[in-house]
Every structure is written in structure tokens, then in C-alpha cells.
Amino acid sequence: MEKSLVKLTKAEEMGDVGHYEIYLSEEKMVLSKGAEMIYGLVGDLWPSSTIYELILPEDREKVAKSREELVRVGKRYDVTFSIRRANDGELRYLRSLGDYDTVNNTIFGVVHDITEQKKAAAELKARNDAFFWTLTAGILTITAIAALLALSVLKQLKVGRELLESKRKIDVQNEELQAANEELAASNEQLAATNEELIATNEELNAVNQTLERSFIEIESKNAALERIKAEFEELLQQTGAVVWQVDLNGTFVSLRNLNPEVNGFTEEEMLGKMSVYDLHPEETRGEFKAYITEVMRSEKTLWNFEHPVSTRDGRKRWVLSVWFPAYDERHRSVGYRGINIDITAKKALEEALIKSKEEAQAALKAKSAFLSNMSHEIRTPMNASMGFTHLLLETEENPEKRKMLEQIDASNRYLLNLVNKILDLSKIEDGKIRIREEDFMIGEMLDRIVDNFSHLARAKALDFFVKREPEMPVIVQGDELRLEQILNNVLSNAIKFTEKGAVTFEMAATPIENSEHRMLFKFKIADTGIGIEEKDFQRIFDKFEQAESYLTKKYGGTGLGLSITKELVDRMKGFLRLESSTGKGTTVVIEIPMTVDGEAYTKKSENGGPVTYDLEGVHILIAEDNEITQNLMKRIFQRHGISVDLAENGQKALEMLQQNRYDLLLMDIQMPILNGIDTTKLIRREERFKDLPIIALSAFIDQEVEAPALESGMNGFVTKPLTAQTIHHLITTYLLPLKEKS
Structure with a gap:
């Protein structure tokens, strides 16, 4: 359809032709691209008065009368007039043909810029005028000679009658006759020259006529091209299956074009004047559709489009893309709507299939993520003990052979942890959760x-x-x-x-x-x-x-x-x-x-270039963890730094111990029996005296969906199992060292 419109526009530009539509009820004109160029305007919608003001005053009455007769008696107009083009004020000669659409109260017309033809005709007229006056001069000369000749003859007759009276007078007349003959010879020469000019003028006239003939042939060729484009447009309309329609204010169909009964099962006879656009809508959503159309009718839009379902005779549902715009009568009263429907059922089916595939893929991705998260939890819990105790043994073992074996175990642990982390990170990246x-x-x-x-x-x-x-x-x-x-x-x-x-x-x-x-x-x-x-x-x-x-x-x-x-x-x-x-x-x-x-950290350096050690004697922490192996490991790790450690196997026990002792830090597993870590934290934060107590979440899950609720409950941080040396170091330097330095 777009290609056909492009061809139509190009053909109009080539032929100095455009078309227009006048909405009489609104006194507005819609111009094609070709018509825009002819009138020197930019934009396709203009008040009729704007176009009328471009017409020269002496031609306005003629144009108005032609339009009046068209509307009054249906007489198609073919009128020529002159305008001053809007963009540059140039005088242009136009020819316009129009027809009246009584149903829609509109005039459809074609306008042709005939300035060049006018110029050619004017030039031809000038040449003809020159020829006419040259010819007239010759005729006048011949007439003068004839008159002189007649006068001479009369004089001769008079001399004959008076011949006997005086021979002297005869001699005088002979002299006059000789002079007249000489004048006649001169006139004949002038007439011959005039004939030569006439022949030359005729040749030029023939050349002008040939030019005009070529121009008319070219115009006919362009008109034929326009007809071909129109035929292509009609063919495209047939191929797309688009239905052109008009409904009244009640939504009842009053006009249909290109309706295919095989698509919805209804014929034009069944629909025109009997069915409304709402009757074609599925019953379950008909009310919503009618409300939507009513709302749109109240808006100031002049064109809108939307997708909606329609029901066929046999109850099947199809989808159409509808384009609507209002229709008015000659008094600018709304008489309904016109539009076009294109069947997009196949497109909708493809969209639904794609949506379903996407949902299935997302569900599979979510299931995969959940599986990986659970597997991570199951792997990390035993790895916490394996890595932790290996580190503890490496720090105390002095036997070279045993240390080598421990180092190999530690390397294997780190390789396995790195592998688990990579797989989880990949899953997070795919989910967009990293x-x-x-x-x-x-x-x-x-x-x-x-x-x-x-x-x-x-x-x-x-x-x-x-x-x-x-x-x-x-x-x-x-x-x-x-x-x-x-x-x-x-x-x-x-x-x-x-x-x-x-x-x-x-x-x-x-x-x-x-x-x-x-x-x-x-x-x-x-x-x-x-x-x-x-x-x-x-x-x-x-x-x-x-x-x-x-x-x-x-x-x-x-x-x-x-x-x-x-x-x-x-x-x-x-x-x-x-x-x-x-x-x-x-x-x-x-x-x-x-x-x-840090603004003060540009020049700071660690004293020995290695990890800094701290004296944490007197620091007291509580670890709430239901896994006994993890309890034992974490207690040993923190005790190595001089920290006093108490253990609780669930959240309820942790609450009881908080009432009995003062702690500098609470490390608490999220998943515990009786009372989990998140609910325990919410209860702790209710008490004013615990508002500054650092609570750190422990979890074998590495997931934002687990971490976020923990932080929202009032926890200060989130660490994952297995606990590494850097994790312990982070906890000490962030939460415990500042307390020690204050004391």
C-alpha cells in the first residue's frame, strides 16, 4: 500500500497534477502532495478560505458559481482560474475538475497546473496576431491600389468623352496612368513579401502545434500512469483483504466495500442497515468495547486506531486492526464514522505463540535458578566445614608432608567453590539479578x-x-x-x-x-x-x-x-x-x-604491606546457627582472635541469651528451626536497647531474593557460607574493631 501511495505521489509531481477533497460541513480541504506543490502550501489540511484567497479576485466568482452548481444540481465542474502561489506569489493558471459525494457531503477534485500550456497558447496568439496585422496591411495596400485603379479607369472614360475636345488632356491622363501602374507594380512586390512572411508564420505555427501535441501526449501518458497506480492500489486493497466501511451514530453499517463473506461469514445484504459494529464484537467484552468507542467519540481526535476481536457467524474469534475517523454532513453534524479493518488473526496467533514461548522460557529459567540456588545451599554447607577446618589445620600443622596434603585439600576446596560461584553468577547474569x-x-x-x-x-x-x-x-x-x-x-x-x-x-x-x-x-x-x-x-x-x-x-x-x-x-x-x-x-x-x-587515603599505607592483626580481647559475640559443625568451626575461628563466643541453635534461644548477656555482634543463620533469622531480627529490633546491635545474616544462599528480606528486617549485613578468611576479616574490621578502639 505504501509503495502504491509513493508511486501516486511521484506521478502527480511529474504531471503537475494533484487531487483534493473538500469537507463542506467543515469547510476544510485535504490536499495531496501534488496539490500542496501546486498551491505552494506545506501540510495536507487547510481551511477552504485559505485556498479561495489565493484565487485572483476576477476569477473567484466563477469558481464559487461552479462549486454552487455542483452541489445544487450535481453538475460536475471543469473550471480554469488563476492564483498567486502561496510560497512565492508567482502567477499560476490552474484547471480544476470536481465531483460531489452526496452521502458524505464532500467534493472530490483534481487540479492541474496549466501555466506552461497557457504560456504556449499566449505565444501562439501573439504570433497569430502578428500574422493578422501583417496580412491586414497587405490587404489594405491591395485595396488602395484597386481604388486607385478604378479611379484611373473612370478618368479614362471621361477623357474618351472629351477626346475630341483636347488632346492635351489625354497626354496628361496617360502620364497619370503610367504612375498608377508603377504604384501597382510596387504593391505587387510588397504583397509577395507579405506572402513569404505568411508562409514563415505558418511554419512557426506548425512547430507550436507540434509542441502542444507532444505536451498533450505527455499528459495523457501521465494520466495513464495514474490510472495504473489506481489499479495497483485497488489490487493491493484486494490482496490485503482490507474492508472499507461506514457506520451511523448507532454503529449500524451504511456502507461496505471489499467485504469477504468467507472471513466472517456475513454478506453485505445481511450487514447493511441491519448489523452494527458492536454486533461483531464478542459478547463477553461487548460492553467494554462500546464504552471505549463512546469515550473515543467524545474526544477531539480526528483519527485513531486499535486492535480488537470480532466474532464470526460460526462463533470463531478473529482479530482486526481498525482505523476510525469521524464522518459529517453538510451542516457539520456528526453522522457516524468511517474506517478500515485489516484482519490480523495470523499476526495475533504468532504473538500469542511467542508470548507463550517466552513465558515457558522464563519459567524454565526461574526453575533453573531455583535449582542452582538450592544446589548451592546444599554444596556450600558442607564446604563451610571442609574449608574452615582445613584453614585451621594449616595454621597449626608443622609437618611438611601433612601441610602439603592440607594445601591440596584447600586448593580443591577453592576450585570447587570457584566453580559453584561461576555457575551461580552465570545464572544471575541471565536473570539480570547480579x-x-x-x-x-x-x-x-x-x-x-x-x-x-x-x-x-x-x-x-x-x-x-x-x-x-x-x-x-x-x-x-x-x-x-x-x-x-x-x-x-x-x-x-x-x-x-x-x-x-x-x-x-x-x-x-x-x-x-x-x-x-x-x-x-x-x-x-x-x-x-x-x-x-x-x-x-x-x-x-x-x-x-x-x-x-x-x-x-x-x-x-x-x-x-x-x-x-x-x-x-x-x-x-x-x-x-x-x-x-x-x-x-x-x-x-x-x-x-x-x-x-577515601579523601584521607591517598597517601595511607599499611605498615608492613600485609594484613593487619588486631587485639580483640574482651569482645563478646553470639552465633545463632543450627548446624553443629558450622557452630564448632565458627567458634574456633573467632576464638583465635581472642573473641568470646556463645552459641544458639535457633532464633528463640538467641532471644533468651540476649536477655541474659551483652553482645557486641550477632551472627545469625537465616534458616533455622522454631524461629528463623529474619523473624528473630524483627523481634530484636522492637526493643530500644538493641537498636545499635550489629546483626549479620549467615546463609548458604547467594541470592538477592534472600538477601533483600534479611536487610529489610533490620539486619546490618549479609555474608555467605563458606566463611573465608577475607569474610572473617571484613566482619572484624567493620563491626568489632571500631568497638575495641572506642573502649
Whole structure:
């Protein structure tokens, strides 16, 4: 349909032709693109008076009379007139033909710019006038000669009668006759010249006529093109199955075009004057549809469209796209609506199928997330004990052989935990639930943990591990410590995994960001001398479950999730990741992440470059945990720091112990029998004396849906099992150390 309209517009422009429709009740004209160009207007809707004012005063009465006769007696008009074009004031000559639609009280017409034809006709008239006056001059000359000749003859007759009287007079007459003959010869020469001019004028006239004939042929050709476009439009209307209709104010059909009874089962005879647009609407929603149409009728819209169902004769439901606009009579009274309906049942069926598929996919994704979350809980609970007790044994075991076995157990634990975290992170990314925190943390201590961990791993593979850290690194920054550590762990793990010999280098630096107070760009560079990656595989390794070559999975292991998740996390932290590598020459990964720093922390440094230890003697905490193994582990961990620890197996027991003792911190599992952690927290926060008590949630679930309710209940923080050394360190430095320093 759009293509046909484009063709119609183009054809109008080529032929200096346009069409228009006059709404007599509103005295408004709708112009086609061609008509807009002819009148020099921009826009398709204009008051009739605007067009009328463009007509020269001497032609206005003629145009008005033609229109009056058309409406009064139905006589089609064919009128020529002159206008001053609106955009440039140029004089243009137009020819307009119009017909009257009595049903809709509208005039449909065609306007043709005939200025060029007028100019050609004027030129022809000028030439004809010149010829006429030249010819007239010749005739006048001949007439004068004839008169003179007649006069001479009369004189000769008179001389004959008087011949006997005087020979002298005859001689005089002969002289006069000779002079007259000479004048006649001169006139004949002038007449011959005039005839030559006439022949030349006729030739020019023939040339003008040929030009006019070509112009008329061209116009006929353009008219034929318009007819073809009209036929194409009609064909398109048939192909789309669009139904053109008009209804009265009650919604009853008064006009139908292109109705296909095979679609809805009704014929024109059954519908015209007998059925309303509401009768075609399904009964269960007919009232709502009628209310909607009534509301639209009260609005000031002149055109609107919407999708709605219709019922067929046999009770089936189909969907149509309806376009509505008001219809008026000659007195500008609303007489109903006109519009077009296009059947979109197939489109709706496809949409419903897509929606259903999407819902099924979302349900499957939700089920997968729930499964992974539950599996995480089941895996993390025993891992908490395995990792925790392994760390405790490593800190006390001095036998080299036993320490080596414990280190292997610890490495396996960390590998398993890392794998679980990657799978959960992938699930969160797919669900859009992954969240970046903005919390203060000591970046130096985090980097020390990473360096310490990978120093052991590099040493186990006989690799050199070089660390380069700027001395002026800030101490306290604001960001997501766990996610940053995860990013660096993923990249360093790959560096050591894919390096058989040589070295891994870890460089760290921070530079202030221009025009941004307390913002710094932290740059981490990890370079190795490993197997490297071909440039063509750069993009693949950032895809989920992908590695550069499939054989690498068998040789080096891995899920292919590490770099995919790393890239996603860097993007979420508004950072940048760059990869430089070539086969056999190693790989360099550069990560840049902007973070906010403490205003006083630009020059702060830890005293020895390693983790800071604190004396927490006298600090008293309560741990509410129903798992006995986890209870025992956590008690041992905190007691190593000089902290006094009490245990409660459920929330009810924790409430009782809070009434009997003063605690500096409450660590509480969310899922416990009798009274869970969230409900226990709500009860605790009701008492004024416990409003400042730090309550930290413990959970084997890593999910925003679990964390959010915990924080909303009044808990101060959320930590996940298994508890790592950095988690314990975070709890101590955030909640317990400030208390110790105050005392």
C-alpha cells in the first residue's frame, strides 16, 4: 500500500497534477502532495478560505458559481482560474475538475497546473496576431491600389468623352496612368513579401502545434500512469483483504466495500442497515468495547486506531486492526464514522505463540535458578566445614608432608567453590539479578590475599610470580570487594593454568581521574608467558562455555565461564578490559576500573604491606546457627582472635541469651528451626536497647531474593557460607574493631 501511495505521489509531481477533497460541513480541504506543490502550501489540511484567497479576485466568482452548481444540481465542474502561489506569489493558471459525494457531503477534485500550456497558447496568439496585422496591411495596400485603379479607369472614360475636345488632356491622363501602374507594380512586390512572411508564420505555427501535441501526449501518458497506480492500489486493497466501511451514530453499517463473506461469514445484504459494529464484537467484552468507542467519540481526535476481536457467524474469534475517523454532513453534524479493518488473526496467533514461548522460557529459567540456588545451599554447607577446618589445620600443622596434603585439600576446596560461584553468577547474569555493591573496603589487604594465594599456586607449578605495586596505592576504596577479587582471581587463575613455564606478572596502579574529586582509575595488568591465544579467537573466549580450542578443555580443564563472567562484571563496574595475545608468546590482560577513594587515603599505607592483626580481647559475640559443625568451626575461628563466643541453635534461644548477656555482634543463620533469622531480627529490633546491635545474616544462599528480606528486617549485613578468611576479616574490621578502639 505504501509503495502504491509513493508511486501516486511521484506521478502527480511529474504531471503537475494533484487531487483534493473538500469537507463542506467543515469547510476544510485535504490536499495531496501534488496539490500542496501546486498551491505552494506545506501540510495536507487547510481551511477552504485559505485556498479561495489565493484565487485572483476576477476569477473567484466563477469558481464559487461552479462549486454552487455542483452541489445544487450535481453538475460536475471543469473550471480554469488563476492564483498567486502561496510560497512565492508567482502567477499560476490552474484547471480544476470536481465531483460531489452526496452521502458524505464532500467534493472530490483534481487540479492541474496549466501555466506552461497557457504560456504556449499566449505565444501562439501573439504570433497569430502578428500574422493578422501583417496580412491586414497587405490587404489594405491591395485595396488602395484597386481604388486607385478604378479611379484611373473612370478618368479614362471621361477623357474618351472629351477626346475630341483636347488632346492635351489625354497626354496628361496617360502620364497619370503610367504612375498608377508603377504604384501597382510596387504593391505587387510588397504583397509577395507579405506572402513569404505568411508562409514563415505558418511554419512557426506548425512547430507550436507540434509542441502542444507532444505536451498533450505527455499528459495523457501521465494520466495513464495514474490510472495504473489506481489499479495497483485497488489490487493491493484486494490482496490485503482490507474492508472499507461506514457506520451511523448507532454503529449500524451504511456502507461496505471489499467485504469477504468467507472471513466472517456475513454478506453485505445481511450487514447493511441491519448489523452494527458492536454486533461483531464478542459478547463477553461487548460492553467494554462500546464504552471505549463512546469515550473515543467524545474526544477531539480526528483519527485513531486499535486492535480488537470480532466474532464470526460460526462463533470463531478473529482479530482486526481498525482505523476510525469521524464522518459529517453538510451542516457539520456528526453522522457516524468511517474506517478500515485489516484482519490480523495470523499476526495475533504468532504473538500469542511467542508470548507463550517466552513465558515457558522464563519459567524454565526461574526453575533453573531455583535449582542452582538450592544446589548451592546444599554444596556450600558442607564446604563451610571442609574449608574452615582445613584453614585451621594449616595454621597449626608443622609437618611438611601433612601441610602439603592440607594445601591440596584447600586448593580443591577453592576450585570447587570457584566453580559453584561461576555457575551461580552465570545464572544471575541471565536473570539480570547480579548486583554491584558500593561499600568501603581495604584494597591493599584484598590484594595481599590474592598475591599470597597465587604465590603458592605459581610455586606449585615452578613458575615465577612477579608483583609490582605502586607505593602510593590508596588504602580504603569504595566498591564491590568480592566482585573485584573475583575478577582478578579469574584472570590470574587462567594465567597460571595456561602457563607451563616462565612467569606470571601482576601489576597494580592507581591514578586520579581528571575533574572528578576522590575518583581514581585502578589499573591491573596480568601478563604470562603461556600458550597465548590467536587474535581470531579473542571474541570466542568471552562467550559462555567457550575456550579458544576444544582440546584445551581436556588438557587444562575449566568450564569456559571465567572470562565470560569477568567481562560481564567489568562492564557492570563501568570498567574496561583489554586483551593482548599471540600464539606461543603469552597473554596480557589489562583491566581498568574506576572507584571512589577515601579523601584521607591517598597517601595511607599499611605498615608492613600485609594484613593487619588486631587485639580483640574482651569482645563478646553470639552465633545463632543450627548446624553443629558450622557452630564448632565458627567458634574456633573467632576464638583465635581472642573473641568470646556463645552459641544458639535457633532464633528463640538467641532471644533468651540476649536477655541474659551483652553482645557486641550477632551472627545469625537465616534458616533455622522454631524461629528463623529474619523473624528473630524483627523481634530484636522492637526493643530500644538493641537498636545499635550489629546483626549479620549467615546463609548458604547467594541470592538477592534472600538477601533483600534479611536487610529489610533490620539486619546490618549479609555474608555467605563458606566463611573465608577475607569474610572473617571484613566482619572484624567493620563491626568489632571500631568497638575495641572506642573502649
